[in-house]
Amino acid sequence: MSNKLPVDLVRHLQGDPQFDYNAFVSIHDNEQKTSSVRINPKKRFDLSLLDIDKNIPWCEGGFYLNKRPVFTLDPLFHAGCYYSQEASSMFLDQVVRQLKLNVAPIRALDLCSAPGGKATLLNAVLHDDSLLVANEIIKSRAAILRDNLVKWGNSNVVVSNNDPAAFSRLPGYFDLAVIDAPCSGSGMFHKDHDAIDEWSIANVKLCSERQQRIIASSIATVKTGGYVFYSTCSYSQEENEDIVDWMIDTFDLEPITVSVDSSWGIQETLSKKYNAASYRFYPHKVSGEGFFCAVLRKTGLQEGFAVKKIKVEKNNAPQSLASKWADMSGHYSFLYHDLLHIFPSVYEHDLAALQKVLYLKNAGTEIGRVVGNDLVPSHDLALSNRIHKDIPFLNLNLEDMLTYLRKESLSTTVNREELKGWIIVRYKGVDLGWIKAMTNRINNYYPKEARIANL
Incomplete structure (x- = not known):
């Protein structure tokens, strides 16, 4: 397969003195692929039911499997006990822990979230009292995102279906924004050979321009002192280090260095203009697919969004009915699309604010449809970690x-x-x-x- 790798891409990578051309070509000729999963810490089950090989070193709860199972035939997969996620992208877990974003409640945004790998990871690693907004612009993919977060079982999640520009209406609202940007996909060549035929220099340029539009239209939603985790599954500098330099140039952001164990095989790189620390994952160096990420902190003064000024509408939901089916400690119930939901009480004003500026696909946990004085329970409640x-x-x-x-x-x-x-x-x-x-x-x-x- 080596002769199918795009010549222009390989030529560019060879300009990096750390790049091992022969090893890179060899791994793409190798049909053997890794399979990895990440465990849901709130759903306890016997780990021996999975054919685990070893831990993923940069992610607590991440494991390599000896072989890829037929997930469709595993009830534990449908129950949300684990998520099948590519190992390299689990590095977000390491970033959150090193920045100590998991020690106290925060507001987090996963901007380009479907199908839900990084959203479920955030929902596992962040403090239990955090608020997570997972957004996807494409309607059909937003439905898949919703389903995966429902399986994960937590109620502190909002799923939205919006253009990233909509988040400019929430200035200074989030402590963390994860921007896993749409890209040209060269990091998936080892896993998906068909992606090779779709790659071109022109597409790299288009993706770079799209990445800049996504970031420029939404970056105001990050508060002063807040963090941006930017990532792609591309090897192209135009979509990676160059974007990081452009972000620093344009939006009062400073690069943040993450400690990386040398045994992990992650290649640390520096951007051309600002020497900003970035991290590249190559399949010949790590047990995972191609991946790039960088972390930045917002230093410029960002006007904040006044959540408490948002009026909360009168709530006519039957609170006592919800308590018959779910653990309501620290929660309240509300009617959404004629269905009864539960949500953390501390974020009641936040939800009202989000409803005013975003189209929401789901909020909290749907527990059922009210019929007279009773409830027809929903499937979401069956998968919820708050069910009685x-x-x-x-x-x-x-x-x-x-x-x-x-x-x-x-x-x-x-x-x-x-x-x-x-x-x-x-x-x-x-x-x-x-x-x-x-x-x-x-x-x-x-x-x-x-x-x-x-x-």
């Missing part, structure tokens, strides 16, 4: 659970259980969804759009 632990449940074996995930009728063995009303189905101690036990049958309430195919 005393709700009746039924343990299923793997065969019956896969039947459930296909949204098929459960076996007669299951049907003979002494069940009544709404029941959580559980696998290996982890909740996956609802069934409703009637007099003569059991109804499967797994969402139709999420059901798995007959593999």
Whole structure:
């Protein structure tokens, strides 16, 4: 495959004295790829159920697998016990911990968030009382992002579907903005050979211009002293170090150095103009795909957004009803799109502000639809980390659970259980969804759009 690598890209990389051309070509000729996952710290399960090889050194809770499983056939994957994420991009975990952004509550934005790898990582590593806004401009991808964060199970999350420019209406609001910018994708050549045919110098230029537009239109949302984590899956300097220099030139930002263990194989680089520290991941040096990132801090004075001035509308949601189904400590309930949701009380004004300036796909945890004095529980509640632990449940074996995930009728063995009303189905101690036990049958309430195919 080496003769397929873009000549212009390789020629440019060879200008770097640290670049090992032969090793780079050799790894792209090698069809062996790594598989890695990141564990959800709030959903406890037996790690021996995963074929773990070793830890990912720059990410707590990140693991390499001996071989890539069929995730679709693993109920633990559908329950949000872990996320299948490329190892290099898990470096964000290391950055958050070194900057101590996890020791106290902060407001964080993942600007280009779908499908949700970095958003679920932030939702795991940040302080439990932080607020995370995960945004995606493309509607269909925003739906996937929502689903992945629902699986993760936390209520301190807002999913938005907006152009990045919308965040300029929230000046100085966020302590951290993660900008994993759309790019030309050369870092994925080892994993996805088809990406090679789509690469061109012209596309690199277009991506660089798009990256600048995204940053310029949204950077005001970062507060003074706040941080920007900028990343791509590109090897091109025009999308990486040059963008970092442009950000420093234009927006009162200073580069931040992150400590990197030499054994990790991460290549530390410096930008041309400002010698800004940046970090490159090459598949011949690390067990992972191509990746670039840099960290900057906002030093210029940024006017802040007055959250407390936002009027909170009268709340007619039945608070006592929510408490029958979910742990409401530090939370309140509200109606959103005619569905009952729960959200951290400390961010009630924040949510009102976000609703005024953004289109929200989801906020907090949807727990169900109010019907009279009762609730029809939602699938989101079944996956929530705040669901009451005393709700009746039924343990299923793997065969019956896969039947459930296909949204098929459960076996007669299951049907003979002494069940009544709404029941959580559980696998290996982890909740996956609802069934409703009637007099003569059991109804499967797994969402139709999420059901798995007959593999």
